[in-house]
Structure formats: C-alpha cells, structure tokens
Amino acid sequence: MSITVAYLVNQYPKVSHSFIRREILALEADGIPVLRFSVRSCATELVDEADRQELDKTRFILGVGLFGVLLSFCRVAISRPSQFWQSFRLAWKLGRRSEQGILYHLIYLAEACVLLEWLNQADVAHLHAHFGTNSTTVALLCRSLGGPPYSFTVHGPEEFDKVQAIGLPEKIKRADFVVAISSFGKSQLYRWCSLDQWPKIHVVHCGVDQVYLDHPFTPMPTEPQFVCIGRLCEDKGQLLLVQAAQQLIQEGFRFRLVLVGDGTIRPEIEALIAAHHLQPYIEITGWASNVEVRRHLLNAWVMVLPSFAEGLPVAIMEALALGRPVISTTIAGIPELVKPGVCGWLTPPSSVEDLVSTMRQALQASPEHLEHLGRQGAARVAQQHNVAIEAGKLAILFRASSERHQNQPAVTASHSYRDLSVTNAYSKAP
Structure with a gap:
C-alpha cells in the first residue's frame, strides 16, 4: 500500500x-x-x-x-x-x-x-x-x-x-x-x-543505524577515560559528575573526562572545573558531529550519564553499540537497556557518593571485564534498538x-x- x-x-x-x-x-x-x-x-x-x-x-x-x-x-x-x-x-x-x-x-x-x-x-x-x-x-x-x-x-x-x-x-x-x-x-x-x-x-x-551496529569491536584504549555525551543542563547531572571526578582525583586516580555537548550550564561547569584546578583532567568539546561522537566513545573506557530526568538517551545506545559499557541512573527507561553487571552500572540519581563508588569500580576493572560488558551491551542494542x-x-x-x-x-x-x-x-x- x-x-x-x-x-x-x-x-x-x-x-x-x-x-x-x-x-x-x-x-x-x-x-x-x-x-x-x-x-x-x-x-x-x-x-x-x-x-x-x-x-x-x-x-x-x-x-x-x-x-x-x-x-x-x-x-x-x-x-x-x-x-x-x-x-x-x-x-x-x-x-x-x-x-x-x-x-x-x-x-x-x-x-x-x-x-x-x-x-x-x-x-x-x-x-x-x-x-x-x-x-x-x-x-x-x-x-x-x-x-x-x-x-x-x-x-x-x-x-x-x-x-x-x-x-x-x-x-x-x-x-x-x-x-x-x-x-x-x-x-x-x-x-x-x-x-x-x-x-x-x-x-x-x-x-541506531548500521554504522554503529556493524562497527568492528575496538579494544579498550590503554589510558583510562570517561566520556559524557549530552546537552550541558541541570537534568543531565554533569555538575555532579565533575564533583565525582574531583573526589576520585583526590584519591589518586588519574584519568580524563570528556564532556561532549553544549548548553545552558556550560559556564557553571567551567567555573567548577577551574575552582578545583581540574583543567588537566576534564575537557568540554562543545557540539560534535556523528563521526566525532564515535571517536570520543571509542577513546573512552566507559560512557557516564548521571541524569536526573530522561526518556531513554540515544547516547547510551550508541555507546553500548560500540562496545563501551555505561554508567547511568535508575530512572525512566534507562534500566530497560542498561543492566547492572551485564553491560554497565546504575546508580541512584543525585548521589555523588554512589557515582564516585561506581566510577572507582570502572577504573579498577580489568580491560577484559570492560570489554565483556561492552560486547554484551552491543548485543542488547542490536536486539532492542536496530x-x-x-x-x-x-x-x-x-x-x-x-x-x-x-x-x-x-x-x-x-x-x-x-x-x-x-x-x-x-x-x-x-
């Protein structure tokens, strides 16, 4: 018809x-x-x-x-x-x-x-x-x-x-x-x-389309890196993410955190980064093309999105499709895709303490374990989000x-x- x-x-x-x-x-x-x-x-x-x-x-x-x-x-x-x-x-x-x-x-x-x-x-x-x-x-x-x-x-x-x-x-x-x-x-x-x-x-x-679904598995990079993709706004929780990163750096962990996106609270995030002297560890890229988003995901160990309010973020689907496990929150449709211990971790929204603990687990995980989580995540996306x-x-x-x-x-x-x-x-x- x-x-x-x-x-x-x-x-x-x-x-x-x-x-x-x-x-x-x-x-x-x-x-x-x-x-x-x-x-x-x-x-x-x-x-x-x-x-x-x-x-x-x-x-x-x-x-x-x-x-x-x-x-x-x-x-x-x-x-x-x-x-x-x-x-x-x-x-x-x-x-x-x-x-x-x-x-x-x-x-x-x-x-x-x-x-x-x-x-x-x-x-x-x-x-x-x-x-x-x-x-x-x-x-x-x-x-x-x-x-x-x-x-x-x-x-x-x-x-x-x-x-x-x-x-x-x-x-x-x-x-x-x-x-x-x-x-x-x-x-x-x-x-x-x-x-x-x-x-x-x-x-x-x-x-997600075949560009993501058919992408060959890329091994974890040698240097630890988190990536957060989304509008810079209160709902996405990036301010808490910066606080969590600061606590982990104080504990002696060394990693990079890349925030991909732009939005209304960028000045506040930049001010928080500057106040804690986190410029060597945290980067804000602004808006990125699809090709650039894929590159940032593949350069990361884990995608982090500590949102307070969501539907079901496409960025999570893209990360899992590329074999990168996800840390996110127990809200809305996210638990329907991100299963703890299967393809990532879930934390209570607004809890910096839980976010710190979960990011610490990811930093201490072996590359083999992270790759195992990523492969299972890719299979879930192929099944549910083609x-x-x-x-x-x-x-x-x-x-x-x-x-x-x-x-x-x-x-x-x-x-x-x-x-x-x-x-x-x-x-x-x-």
Whole structure:
C-alpha cells in the first residue's frame, strides 16, 4: 500500500535529534516516502553533514514569514469556516489551561493553517509529530481543521512534567495512535488516558543505524577515560559528575573526562572545573558531529550519564553499540537497556557518593571485564534498538492508519477505538 507520511518537529534537523533523522531514512528505505516539516530552523547550529543534507529536504512553517502565515490563516478561515471556528475554540480551550497562554495557541492555529495547505497539496495520508509539546499541538489543530490523521512520539521527561499544561490527555484522545520510546513511557501515557485509549499506545524504540551496529569491536584504549555525551543542563547531572571526578582525583586516580555537548550550564561547569584546578583532567568539546561522537566513545573506557530526568538517551545506545559499557541512573527507561553487571552500572540519581563508588569500580576493572560488558551491551542494542526494525514497526502503524481511514472515512480519530475491528488491527501491530 503506497502512502506518503509527513513528519513535524518543532526544530528539525537539530544536533540532538539525529535519532529522528535515522528513523525517517529507515522509513524511506522501507518504502514510505516522508516529507519533512519543522516549525522553525536552527541551521546555524548544525555540525553534521547528514543534518545539512536533511536541511535541504525540510520545509519551515515560519519560513513563509508573518505575511505568509496570516495569508494561510485567512484562506483556511474563509474556505472551511465551520472547521476553522471549531479549531479556534479548541485552541482557545487548550491555551487557557497552558503555560504559554491563549495567544501562543492562536499562533499554533495559524501555523496549522500553513501546514494544512502544504499537506493537502502533497496528498499526505498521515502526519507524525515528535515530542508531545507544541509540534503535536500544531498537528492536533491541523487535524481539527480537516487535515490528515496524526500520531506522535512521546519521549519524556518534559511531557510528563507538565501533562495538563500541554494538553497531553486531549492529544492522546484525538491521535490515531501514540508512540512511547520505552515501557516506562508507555506506563506514564496509560496514567493520562482512559482505558479504551490504551490499545492505541505502542512502544517503538529510538534506534541506531548500521554504522554503529556493524562497527568492528575496538579494544579498550590503554589510558583510562570517561566520556559524557549530552546537552550541558541541570537534568543531565554533569555538575555532579565533575564533583565525582574531583573526589576520585583526590584519591589518586588519574584519568580524563570528556564532556561532549553544549548548553545552558556550560559556564557553571567551567567555573567548577577551574575552582578545583581540574583543567588537566576534564575537557568540554562543545557540539560534535556523528563521526566525532564515535571517536570520543571509542577513546573512552566507559560512557557516564548521571541524569536526573530522561526518556531513554540515544547516547547510551550508541555507546553500548560500540562496545563501551555505561554508567547511568535508575530512572525512566534507562534500566530497560542498561543492566547492572551485564553491560554497565546504575546508580541512584543525585548521589555523588554512589557515582564516585561506581566510577572507582570502572577504573579498577580489568580491560577484559570492560570489554565483556561492552560486547554484551552491543548485543542488547542490536536486539532492542536496530533502527530498521523499529522503523518497520512504525511503518505497520502508518499503513494500518491509512487503510483504516480509507475504509472508514466518517469515523474520527477520537472515537475510532470504540470499534473492535480497529482495536484488533492495532493488536496485530508490534
């Protein structure tokens, strides 16, 4: 069955969204054409050539300018007044309950008008959004205006931190299906919808591609080194990681710690490094390309990510795929992949003492033991996070959605799951 799917992300392509790019490319390899749409561009931040190639394939809603947005807003209001005013009331209702307010949601409605015209021109059968925040709000309003059925992927933790403020229950109710990236995420979505909505919620993992899965095993380097990959922000726990490193250096251990990424708390991290004279031991690289990330991982003994809040970090998948064990925390979906004693270690979040103890164990471990953990981690990633397999699950859901709406054009997404045949169709999908 031939269908065209559109993807909508608030910012795409983006340095930290390589998993979305991999998913799109895997879907296209599976025979589903994917159109890329983004609300806004962050082109100046891109460092990876693959992201720059995606930039040329992506259409930006705000790229039409204020006049273009207003023009679409007026055209849709005139051409479909009933649906427009229904959507206007929906935007008003969502806006009243939100953090951003009514004005922002009227802007989302205007953005949905632009997107609606583009999707109609391209004969798109299904719209999929990543993240349950404003991009899914635009998708929901586009559907209310008469656009195609939509679905969305929830990553966490942001969506679970402000469920009512982003209208998550309403978005689940009106969606054709919803994707969680872990069983933990699925459980949180179950909390915020009625039982009759549960069959539409599916787990589709973020994936790594063959570049990682097929990479030959690289022995551990001779010099001890930890690497931490991710945005420099409070949630990732890098400040505690620097404190843990400082304590281990005081104990006499000698190693390097490389922080790959950038973000809002970089000045605070740099100040802490300087205060303890840790410059010879700790390096901050800033954002890195995929090739550079792989190099940093292969130069390390262990990947460390002491996060307080997560979904299931792609950086952990990439580290394990390359045969590097992982130290992380017992939160969200991380324990579903990182098994203590199998492919790494888990510590309680926010505990510097436990982090110090675990990093000490890694420094005292033999290269043979670290390589054993790394090989088992690579096997787990190949089994659970192969992007081709995970995208295949999405392809089944997209095709089922398109077929269902072709066969039952009068049934709306918010009520379709009352029909047993629809529920059964979903139960057959992975």
